[in-house]
Amino acid sequence: MSAPAIPLGARFRRSPGLVGLKREGAIAPVLAFVLFFVIYVAINPELLTRFQLQTAANLVAPLALVALAQLLIVLVGGIDISVAAVMSLTNVVFATQLESASPVVAGVLAVAVGMGCGLFNGLLSAYGRLPVIAVTLASSFIFGALATEVLDRPGGAVSEGVTLATSGELAPYVPVALVWVLVAAALLWLLLQKTSLGRHIYGAGSNAEGMRAAGLNARAAQLTAFVLAGGLVALGAILLAGSTATGDPKSGDPYLLNAIAAVALAGASFTGGKGSVVGTICAAAILGLVGNVLFFAGVDSYWQYVVGSVIIVAVVGIPVIVRRLGVRLKGASA
């Protein structure tokens, strides 16, 4: 064998996957997730039973999908205030359509409505040149009003079959919700990493001017990100409707700040162009399950809000402090 002898450690450190994670700022959230998972299983080994895995997956899945949608918008350099309203709207569209249509038709309709919302936001932001945060602030009022118009109180007709298909088990120890999230995440990862459209989405956030100078269409990439994000939010809303067996015009509200928090925890840059699918899933799992861990540790579950916030500031802030200290030490020794 004439291959140069690279020590195993170095080879691991240079592996493309790890370099990619590092570039996208996802090392800290992935490590935090591993640590969190170990603590969780140590406190409550029962997590690895069929029932608890399923409950945990149902708790995390909608947040993970909405966080992935938020990640797409953050990648193109914006922030989407309307995810909560889009989630509520698609949730009630799905639940009310089930009254007359088949689950597949209702699901397709909900995803189409979600993508329509994304198209609205995307057209105004990318082609109308309006600030994303302001457009989505406005549209969150509009979509929220539409959601209450469709269904003004919790209801709809979510059947047991739908609940099983969204939040049951595919096989023993394999929660369906987890499969849905992993399929969506894998497709999104492939799109972002392996297609030119995906690279354009990163480019639109990091250097839209450069893209235009290179003759590429940054606006189209931005618009696509919005439409895809709308679809992902709708998928999250469908899973939520399934696991709660109801449609609720306020169901999206808690996800607004949590989805932004998950994307922050994932190490994404809010100036655009940097963020990771893997990190976002890990971050959503941490934030979604903090309450469970505290519950099993016998701590008042209200502590989950305090602990969740401290985790966000710590995971996002500690790398900054370490980097600053590093710079200062190097400066002192020079």
Next chain:
Amino acid sequence: MSTVAAPPRPGTESDGDARHRLGEAVRRVPAAAWPLVVFAVLFLIGGIVRPNLLTLEALWSTAAFAMIVAIASSGQTLAVIQGGIDLSVPNTITLSALTFLSAVDSLGAFGAFVAAIAAGAVVGLVNGTIIAKLSLSPIVTTIAMNGFLFGVVLLTFDFSQLTDIPKFASDITSAKIGFLGTEVAAVVPVGLALLLALQALLSWTGWGRALFLVGAAPDVARLAGQPVDRIRITAYMLSGALAAFAGIVIVGFYAQTSTGMGAPYLLGSVAAVVVGGASIFGGRGSMIGTLGGALVLGQVATLVAVANLGVNIQQLIYGVIILFVVALYGRRAAA
């Protein structure tokens, strides 16, 4: 993208047609006045539809609700002007209201008032320090703070114990004051005085002028020798203290508490600031504009209620108004 009126063009009499002069006149109106003009128009429209809406009583009732929104958005205005955003307003409001109620017995009304404002200022100090010194994004920092405060509120306070609203809180909010033969809620003059004082702080002090520079061009501010970090931190402190004041006003006016009492002000405060003509990217905004924004939103709510259209239509119109305002002032330069 500046609020400074364009210098008058030396137009000659021959080409100085009326349209051009009108354009100049329109351009000279301070940006902050536009929301007030829109409010006046909406108020007149209300009067045409229902003559009893064109009275001082109707004005005062809309103004009381709008003033509460304006007070809750005043801190947000400062945060937005200096180039950030404060999404911890909702739970700062809740924290302050409950701190106030639970401290009244031991500290007296004024002591509790000071304690609640101080709690808000500490929240802002932490926000500002993390944002300025660690360069964490304002959105992330204040969302984390909002979650943290939610936990603190749930863990600290016993809601069933906090039902007595001290007289001090209702005196400065819901108590009626006679004015030109009509009765106006005390929150209107109290809020107006507060907003005018804050506008004076923004317009006529070095700190206020520096705040706009920090928001528009932080690097330029740093090169100009401005203590950018300190200005940012004091702005967030003031934002926290003002949200805390809003908490006392809200609990005094509505005389009830709940864990979600601050929630409507998350998007509501940003909406009033944006409709008031501030730039969401910083460097532009005013207290008078925010008051105008709150009045416009409040008058829309009144008109929708009178026309019996329901809250959904009101929210829909809010969304359209925000889009309209952003389309007017918020366009990015063509690139």
